[in-house]
Amino acid sequence: MDILNMIQFLIYQHLVKSIYDQVFVPFEHIESYVFELLILVPIFYMEIRIYILKIHKNMFH
Secondary structure: HHHHHHHHHHHHHHHHHHHHHHHHHOOHHHHHHHHHHHHHHHHHHOOOOOOOHHHHHHHHH
């Protein structure tokens, strides 16, 4: 995933979160934040690892 895709994903994520916050108003913001972290951290960790591996391949080839 390149930088542009990551930015698009972040924008998309922000839109989803704003809709989520509007629909699930009774829920505490902390809950949605924790929920988001649980899902986003593993995804971003994998994406960043893949991205770093690509950079390394480009550097050494």
